Amino acid sequence: MLKHKGIFMNNITDKTVKNCTSCQLCFAVCPTEAIRIELDKDGFYVPVVDDNMCISCGLCKESCYKYDEKIIMTYDEQSISIYAVQSIDKKILNSSTSGGVASHIAIECLKQGYKVIGVAYDNDRDIAINKIATNEKEIESFKGSKYMQSYTEKVFKVLLKDQTDQKYVVFGTSCQIYAIKKYAERTNQNGRLLLIDIFCHGCPSLNLWTKYVKYIKQKMNVDKFDGVEFRSKIHGWHEFSHYFISDNIKFKSKKINDPFFTFFFDNNVLCKACYDCKSRSTLEYTDIRLGDFWGAEYALNTEGVSAVVLSSDRGKGLFDNIKNKFILKSILSKK
Ligand SMILES: Cc1cc2nc3c(=O)[nH]c(=O)nc-3n(C[C@H](O)[C@H](O)[C@H](O)COP(=O)(O)OP(=O)(O)OC[C@H]3O[C@@H](n4cnc5c(N)ncnc54)[C@H](O)[C@@H]3O)c2cc1C
Structure with missing residues (x-):
C-alpha cells in the first residue's frame, strides 16, 4: 500500500496488484478526478493517480476485477443458452466480423429506447474509440472488431454521469463489461444497463498497430485512411485480411503475410493483464457474449457465423426478439 499524508492509500496504484486491464473505468468512477489515463511506453492505456487529490475511497479498485478476490466463475452450463447465427441481411453480414449479431442487437436496442455504446475506428488518430449512438446511422461505425484496446474514458464518464432513467446497451471486452457491471450493482442501476461482451483473444499493444499502419500508409503512399476493416471478408471469413481505403486507393492484406496478425496470434504483444484474464472465463457479469463460431461445422463457411451465449434472462x-433475423442453430438450451 502507498502511504499518503499519514493514511494508507486505497487506490489502483497499490502495487500489490496485478496488471492493469486498461478498461479505464477507474478514471470515470473517481469522485475527485484524481485519475487520468495515459498511454504507457508499451502501448497500453494506464491510469495515473494524483496522490494529492486521491481521497482513498477505493471506488477505482472496486471496479477492477484484478482486485476482486471473490470473482464468480461460471461452472454451470445449464444456466446458459448458445446459438450459432448468421444474419440474413447480406449488407450487415458482409460488413461485420462474423455473423453480424452485434448489429442486430444494437438495432433492436435502439427500437427499445436504449442508447448504444460501441467502438468505432478514429481515422484521424488511428485508434479505437468508444462512442454513444442514438440512431442506426451512428451504429454503422461499430461494425467490425478493432483488435486493440479501445479508448473508453470519455464515454464511460458520460454514462456514469447520466443519472436519468435512460437505458444503455454497452458492447465491450469482458474486463470493460465487468467494470460497468460492478458500477451498476453498486449504484442500483442494473435495470437500465444491458451488457454485451465478446469472446476475447486479448488486446495487442497500440505500438504494434501504430507501426503497422505507418507501414501500410507508406505502401499506399497516403497520409490517412478513410476506412479500415480489421477482418474484411474480401478473401472470405477465415482469411483474417485487413482492408484499407484512402480516396480511391485500396489495399488488402492476407493473413499469411500480414505482420499485425502474425504478432497478434503469436501472443507476444498482448496487454500483460490478458495473459491471466479471468473475466473472459466467467459469464456472471454479462447478459450476452458474442464471438466467432469456429469449428468443423463452419470450416467451409466463407460469410461468417457468430456464437451467441445468453447468460441472463434479459x-x-x-x-x-431478433431470432428471425438469422439463419440460426441452437447449440445448447438453458434448462
Ligand atoms: C480485441 C478483440 C478480441 C477478440 N477475440 C476474439 C476471439 O479470440 N474469439 C472470438 O470468437 N471472437 C473474438 N472477438 C470477437 C469477434 O471479433 C466479433 O466481434 C464477434 O464474432 C461478433 O461479431 P459480429 O459480426 O456480431 O460483430 P461486429 O459487427 O464485428 O461488431 C463487433 C462489436 O464489438 C465492438 N467492438 C469492436 N471493437 C472493439 C474493441 N476494440 N473493444 C471492445 N469492443 C469492440 C463493437 O462496438 C461492436 O458492437 C474479439 C473482438 C475484439 C474486439
Whole structure:
C-alpha cells in the first residue's frame, strides 16, 4: 500500500496488484478526478493517480476485477443458452466480423429506447474509440472488431454521469463489461444497463498497430485512411485480411503475410493483464457474449457465423426478439 499524508492509500496504484486491464473505468468512477489515463511506453492505456487529490475511497479498485478476490466463475452450463447465427441481411453480414449479431442487437436496442455504446475506428488518430449512438446511422461505425484496446474514458464518464432513467446497451471486452457491471450493482442501476461482451483473444499493444499502419500508409503512399476493416471478408471469413481505403486507393492484406496478425496470434504483444484474464472465463457479469463460431461445422463457411451465449434472462428476452433475423442453430438450451 502507498502511504499518503499519514493514511494508507486505497487506490489502483497499490502495487500489490496485478496488471492493469486498461478498461479505464477507474478514471470515470473517481469522485475527485484524481485519475487520468495515459498511454504507457508499451502501448497500453494506464491510469495515473494524483496522490494529492486521491481521497482513498477505493471506488477505482472496486471496479477492477484484478482486485476482486471473490470473482464468480461460471461452472454451470445449464444456466446458459448458445446459438450459432448468421444474419440474413447480406449488407450487415458482409460488413461485420462474423455473423453480424452485434448489429442486430444494437438495432433492436435502439427500437427499445436504449442508447448504444460501441467502438468505432478514429481515422484521424488511428485508434479505437468508444462512442454513444442514438440512431442506426451512428451504429454503422461499430461494425467490425478493432483488435486493440479501445479508448473508453470519455464515454464511460458520460454514462456514469447520466443519472436519468435512460437505458444503455454497452458492447465491450469482458474486463470493460465487468467494470460497468460492478458500477451498476453498486449504484442500483442494473435495470437500465444491458451488457454485451465478446469472446476475447486479448488486446495487442497500440505500438504494434501504430507501426503497422505507418507501414501500410507508406505502401499506399497516403497520409490517412478513410476506412479500415480489421477482418474484411474480401478473401472470405477465415482469411483474417485487413482492408484499407484512402480516396480511391485500396489495399488488402492476407493473413499469411500480414505482420499485425502474425504478432497478434503469436501472443507476444498482448496487454500483460490478458495473459491471466479471468473475466473472459466467467459469464456472471454479462447478459450476452458474442464471438466467432469456429469449428468443423463452419470450416467451409466463407460469410461468417457468430456464437451467441445468453447468460441472463434479459439477454435471452432481447435475443428472442431478433431470432428471425438469422439463419440460426441452437447449440445448447438453458434448462
Ligand atoms: C480485441 C478483440 C478480441 C477478440 N477475440 C476474439 C476471439 O479470440 N474469439 C472470438 O470468437 N471472437 C473474438 N472477438 C470477437 C469477434 O471479433 C466479433 O466481434 C464477434 O464474432 C461478433 O461479431 P459480429 O459480426 O456480431 O460483430 P461486429 O459487427 O464485428 O461488431 C463487433 C462489436 O464489438 C465492438 N467492438 C469492436 N471493437 C472493439 C474493441 N476494440 N473493444 C471492445 N469492443 C469492440 C463493437 O462496438 C461492436 O458492437 C474479439 C473482438 C475484439 C474486439
